[in-house]
Structure formats: structure tokens, C-alpha cells
Amino acid sequence: ATLTIDTAKPIAAVSPTLYGLMTEEINYSYDGGLYAELVNNRTFQSNRGPSTADWTILQNGNARAAMAIDKNTGPSEALPLSLKLTVDNAAPKSEAGIVNNGYWGIPVHPSEQFHGSFYAKADSASIGAVTIRLINNDTGAIEATATVPALSADWHRYEYTLKSGAVTASAANHLTISVEHSGTAWFSLVSLFPPTYQNTANGNRIDLMQKLAAMHPAFLRFPGGNYLEGDHINERYEWKKTIGSLVDRPTHPSPWNYHSSDGLGLLEFFEWCEDLHMQPLLAVYAGYSMRQEHVDAGPALEPYVQDALDEIEYATGSTSTKWGAIRAKDGHPAPFHINYIEVGNEDWFDKSGSYSGRYAQFYKAIKAAYPDIQIIATAPVTGIRPDIVDDHFYRSAQEFFNDVHHYDNTDRNGPKVMVGEWATREGSPTTNMGAALGDAAWMTGMERNSDIIVLASYAPLFVNVNPGGMQWPSDLIGYDALNSYGSPSYYAQAMFSTHVGDHVLDAKLDATNPRLFDSVTLDTKHRRVIVKLVNGSSQPQSVSINLSGAKVRSNAHVTTLGAPTTEATNTITDPTRIVPVVSTISNAASTFTHTVPRFSIQILDLDLN
Ligand code: AHR
Numbered sequence: 001a002t003l004t005i006d007t008a009k010p011i012a013a014v015s016p017t018l019y020g021l022m023t024e025e026i027n028y029s030y031d032g033g034l035y036a037e038l039v040n041n042r043t044f045q046s047n048r049g050p051s052t053a054d055w056t057i058l059q060n061g062n063a064r065a066a067m068a069i070d071k072n073t074g075p076s077e078a079l080p081l082s083l084k085l086t087v088d089n090a091a092p093k094s095e096a097g098i099v100n101n102g103y104w105g106i107p108v109h110p111s112e113q114f115h116g117s118f119y120a121k122a123d124s125a126s127i128g129a130v131t132i133r134l135i136n137n138d139t140g141a142i143e144a145t146a147t148v149p150a151l152s153a154d155w156h157r158y159e160y161t162l163k164s165g166a167v168t169a170s171a172a173n174h175l176t177i178s179v180e181h182s183g184t185a186w187f188s189l190v191s192l193f194p195p196t197y198q199n200t201a202n203g204n205r206i207d208l209m210q211k212l213a214a215m216h217p218a219f220l221r222f223p224g225g226n227y228l229e230g231d232h233i234n235e236r237y238e239w240k241k242t243i244g245s246l247v248d249r250p251t252h253p254s255p256w257n258y259h260s261s262d263g264l265g266l267l268e269f270f271e272w273c274e275d276l277h278m279q280p281l282l283a284v285y286a287g288y289s290m291r292q293e294h295v296d297a298g299p300a301l302e303p304y305v306q307d308a309l310d311e312i313e314y315a316t317g318s319t320s321t322k323w324g325a326i327r328a329k330d331g332h333p334a335p336f337h338i339n340y341i342e343v344g345n346e347d348w349f350d351k352s353g354s355y356s357g358r359y360a361q362f363y364k365a366i367k368a369a370y371p372d373i374q375i376i377a378t379a380p381v382t383g384i385r386p387d388i389v390d391d392h393f394y395r396s397a398q399e400f401f402n403d404v405h406h407y408d409n410t411d412r413n414g415p416k417v418m419v420g421e422w423a424t425r426e427g428s429p430t431t432n433m434g435a436a437l438g439d440a441a442w443m444t445g446m447e448r449n450s451d452i453i454v455l456a457s458y459a460p461l462f463v464n465v466n467p468g469g470m471q472w473p474s475d476l477i478g479y480d481a482l483n484s485y486g487s488p489s490y491y492a493q494a495m496f497s498t499h500v501g502d503h504v505l506d507a508k509l510d511a512t513n514p515r516l517f518d519s520v521t522l523d524t525k526h527r528r529v530i531v532k533l534v535n536g537s538s539q540p541q542s543v544s545i546n547l548s549g550a551k552v553r554s555n556a557h558v559t560t561l562g563a564p565t566t567e568a569t570n571t572i573t574d575p576t577r578i579v580p581v582v583s584t585i586s587n588a589a590s591t592f593t594h595t596v597p598r599f600s601i602q603i604l605d606l607d608l609n
Pocket of ligand 1: 024027224225226227337345346459460471
């Protein structure tokens with residue numbers, strides 16, 4: 001094959017926001033994932049209503065305990081119910097209480113400090129002290145202990161700190177909350193946090209944030225996805241119910257069949273963006289939910305439009321605005337900046353055909369208040385020209401190979417494009433090397449067309465790999481309570497997003513092999529030509545690379561992601577089988593031959609003199 005590059009001929013600017021992230025509550029992405037809370041079902045609710053799911057009883061010696069949902073008392077209007085614990089025959093060393101097993105275990109590392117809290121009350125002070133422990137499931141060893149001296153008769157928030165000793169890191173632990181005297185106590189919002197990313201209270205898991213940071217994402221599209229829409233209108237993402245103190249967040253059922261704690265609420269999404277220097281790309285609920293429920297454009301839709309305007313004001317308004325002041329009270333006086341708003345999610349599923357009218361109503365109201373915000377249509381619309389349209393592609397590698405020229409002839413005078421969800425769906429729970437090849441081929445096409453594709457984000461981002469943790473196979477990053485890993489697709493993404501120039505160069509690949517793909521960009525600042533080559537075939541491909549317009553230095557870095565088979569993959573127990581490897585070549589020149597190994601993605605950083 002021959003790759004001819006004119007280094008003096010940039011043909012288009014690369015979008016600086018091309019590579020971003022898409023996220024929603026799916027596959028235990030936040031609860032049991034990024035959101036570092038370790039207690040599962042901390043407010044005793046499930047998608048089907050009040051529930052003691054994930055809680056069991058602890059009874060030592062003759063002590064007896066019973067637990068039940070009490071719908072008549074809770075710590076707040078938002079959390080009106082609680083878990084009632086009734087204890088009989090308790091005595092010192094003969095305790096009873098409740099147990100939580102976390103999200104497939106509770107991870108404990110050596111010398112780790114945990115911060116916990118709960119809301120509680122007791123019928124009488126005679127129930128005595130409450131003891132909180134982390135206990136190893138296999139050995140029964142007490143890994144950490146804390147005590148709350150007494151409970152009052154009214155709802156009150158109690159805090160505790162647990163510190164582990166020289167333990168072996170393990171997720172096989174559970175949390176116990178017990179008393180050594182008989183009586184009745186009520187609990188709600190039982191919480192336990194390990195250290196979090198940048199030590200943020202109510203914050204995120206460190207290893208997952210680090211994996212995202214390594215991708216250098218330009219933006220975060222949130223909060224969905226189907227999660228934005230909900231199955232029903234009354235189960236939509238109601239952002240106003242996800243802000244403020246945790247005790248004032250009612251939690252909500254989600255379309256992915258598990259309940260959402262909303263501990264990672266609207267403000268936390270924006271703070272996540274801030275932590276990783278990503279632009280927020282906020283999707284607002286647009287009056288359509290997944291079971292074919294919609295709100296007609298016109299007066300009925302007005303409250304939803306107003307809700308979106310309030311949401312934008314909450315994020316971007318100064319503290320002298322109503323919602324900006326509420327954000328400040330919630331702990332973030334500085335306003336965030338929003339460049340992109342998406343109206344709805346995948347509203348092409350709305351069979352009523354109401355999206356064009358709904359989009360236009362949101363568009364006009366948002367533009368009137370925020371003329372600089374780019375407003376993304378999530379489905380084709382008529383009667384109004386959107387700033388950006390969102391296309392989604394879930395495909396096989398072969399389908400992506402066949403369609404890498406998808407955007408080559410797209411009208412440059414039309415709306416810009418966001419590829420807001422895309423993935424090669426091969427491999428489960430996370431994708432394999434074959435998928436990474438499909439992804440990389442598709443990314444070469446997006447990159448070559450990134451004058452028109454301004455934003456692109458793979459989906460889904462996360463999966464908890466435990467049985468029952470996954471609702472959607474083919475995900476980017478997998479984890480259990482203790483460990484996490486990137487799929488080959490993750491590394492392909494990270495390679496592409498951390499090696500991209502500012503201009504697409506005029507490059508022509510002449511190849512007989514239909515599974516060889518390229519993208520060539522110029523990094524003007526560093527005077528570097530970045531050549532991406534994807535070989536999705538089972539044979540090494542020799543490529544004669546001819547560069548005109550500048551002299552090329554002979555030493556160059558080559559980053560390779562490859563595997564012997566397309567099925568090869570990374571797993572929670574074999575997390576780094578396929579990772580990028582950096583090597584050097586010394587034969588780079590204006591004309592040189594380079595061989596791309598079979599089933600591999602390579603990036604050549606060619607420095608110009
Ligand atoms: O990424 C999984 C789902 O795929 C998203 O929630 C939805 O937008 C799409 O159909």
C-alpha cells in the first residue's frame with residue numbers, strides 16, 4: 001500500500017472537542033461504579049418501591065432482630081420512609097442489627113480511612129450505643145470499628161469514621177450496624193465512603209477518574225441516554241430532585257431496571273467536568289419518554305422548557321440569579337460555562353412525530369436567553385435548522401470497516417454533526433481487539449471529517465462486571481468493587497484522543513487490502529505529522545509512506561495496540577493483556593516503508609525539521 005501525504009496542505013481544521021465522553025446511569029455506572037458510595041440501597045428503595053433489598057439481619061448469641069420498612073417516618077420530606085430495626089434479648093457481646101453487602105462486596109485496603117454517616121432515631125435511649133463494623137466475609141475478622149454513643153428520639157444525622165489496619169486488599173467484606181441493648185431504632189441514608197478523587201466529599205472513585213483523565217476527554221455528554229428520558233414521563237431525569245443535601249434528594253427509578261440514589265446529581269456531573277477539564281454537554285429532557293409518552297409542543301410543553309431554562313441558569317447563572325444562588329448554596333458559587341445543550345435523546349423513537357415541534361420550542365427559548373449556546377437536535381427535524389445533529393452508531397467491526405467514508409460527502413453547509421453514541425459491539429462485558437479495530441477504523445473516518453464532526457463520544461462508558469451488573473454488553477471500562485480495567489477499545493480511544501493534530505492533512509491511501517485505514521493530522525505547534533494506521537486484517541501490511549512539503553526527522557515514536565486474534569481481550573482478572581506499546585523507528589524519511597502488524601492500530605509521530 002502507499003500513503004501519500006502533503007504536509008504543506010492542511011485541508012480542514014480538526015475539532016478541538018472531537019473526543020469526549022458519554023455517560024448515564026446504566027450498568028451500575030454511578031451507584032456501584034463511579035460514585036464512591038459503598039452502601040447499596042442506602043435509602044431503602046427499589047425501582048419497584050420501598051425495599052430492604054441488599055440488607056440482612058445480624059443476630060449474635062440470643063439476640064434477635066427484625067427489620068421492616070416503616071412508611072410513616074423518615075428523616076425528610078424527600079425521604080419519608082425508613083428501616084425499622086427491632087431488637088430483643090441483646091446484651092454486650094450478644095448484639096443484633098443490620099448488614100449491608102455493598103455493591104458486590106465492600107472494598108477494604110490496608111490503612112484506609114472511611115467516612116460514614118446515617119440518619120437515625122430510637123424509641124428510647126436505653127438501646128444504647130450503635131457499633132459500626134467492616135467485617136471480612138471469609139475470615140469474620142473485624143477490619144474496622146466505630147461507635148456512635150447514643151441515638152436521640154428525633155431524626156438526627158450521625159457521622160462515624162472507620163480505619164482499616166494492615167489488611168490484605170479485598171472486596172469480600174460487609175458492613176454491620178448493631179446495638180447491644182434491646183429496643184427499636186429507625187435508619188435512613190446509611191452511607192460509607194472510601195477516599196475519593198481529590199478527596200471530594202460525596203465524590204468519585206479514584207481509579208475510574210484516573211482512567212477517564214488518561215483519555216483527555218474534551219467534553220462529557222450527560223445525563224443520558226435513556227436515563228434522561230425514563231420509561232415514563234414521571235420517571236424522567238428531574239434535575240431539581242437531584243440537587244441539594246442528599247437527605248433532600250428523593251431518588252428515582254431508572255429505565256435500566258435499578259433505582260438511582262441520585263447521589264451523583266446534577267451539580268456532581270458539572271463538578272466531574274470541572275475535575276477532568278471537560279466541557280459539559282448537557283442534555284435536557286424534551287418531553288418524550290421511552291414508552292411512547294410525549295408532551296405536545298405548545299402550552300403543555302412550556303413547563304418542561306422552563307425547567308430546562310432553570311437548569312441552564314442553575315449551571316451558568318451568577319449568584320444574583322435565582323438558580324445561580326441555589327447552586328452557590330449547594331456549594332459551588334462559581335458558574336460553569338455551557339457551550340452545548342442537547343434537546344432530548346434519540347427522539348427518532350417517538351412515533352408521534354412530535355420532535356420537530358418540541359425541538360423548535362426549546363431551540364427558540366434557549367437561543368433567546370443564551371444566544372451563544374449551540375443547540376443539538378437528537379433526531380432529524382424539519383422546519384428549523386439545528387446547530388448540530390446527533391447521530392448514533394452501534395455496529396459490528398465489519399459494518400464500520402464498510403462505512404468509514406460515511407461523512408466524506410456530507411454537506412459542509414448543513415448543520416454540524418455530533419456522533420454522540422457509537423461503539424463496535426463485539427465482546428462482553430467489555431469489547432475485544434476486533435471491536436477496537438472497528439472503533440479505530442471508524443475514528444479515522446471521524447477524524448478525517450472533523451471539520452463537520454465537532455463532537456464524538458463512545459457509549460456506554462462503564463460496566464460493573466459482576467453478575468447482574470450489566471444491562472448492555474460491549475462497554476469501554478469494566479470494574480468490580482476493588483479493581484478496574486480498560487478494554488482494547490478504551491486504549492484505542494485514549495490513543496486517538498491523545499494523538500491528534502489541529503489540522504487534517506491531504507493524504508491518500510492506495511491499498512488493495514480493504515481492511516487498512518488511515519488518518520493523518522498535523523500538530524502545528526509541535527511541527528509533527530501524526531499518522532494513524534489501522535490494520536483490521538490477519539496479514540501484516542507494508543505501507544510506503546511518502547511525505548512532501550517538509551523534511552522528516554529519522555527517529556519517530558510508534559504507538560501500537562495489537563493482539564494475535566480479534567477475540568483477544570482484557571478482563572477484570574487479566575486487565576492489561578492488550579495495552580499500547582511505544583517503540584521507536586529510525587528510518588523515518590520523506591519516503592520510507594513501514595509495516596503495520598496484523599490486527600493492530602498504530603500511531604506514528606513524525607517530527608518535521
Ligand atoms: O448506550 C446505551 C443506550 O443506547 C442509550 O441509553 C440510548 O441512548 C441508546 O439507545
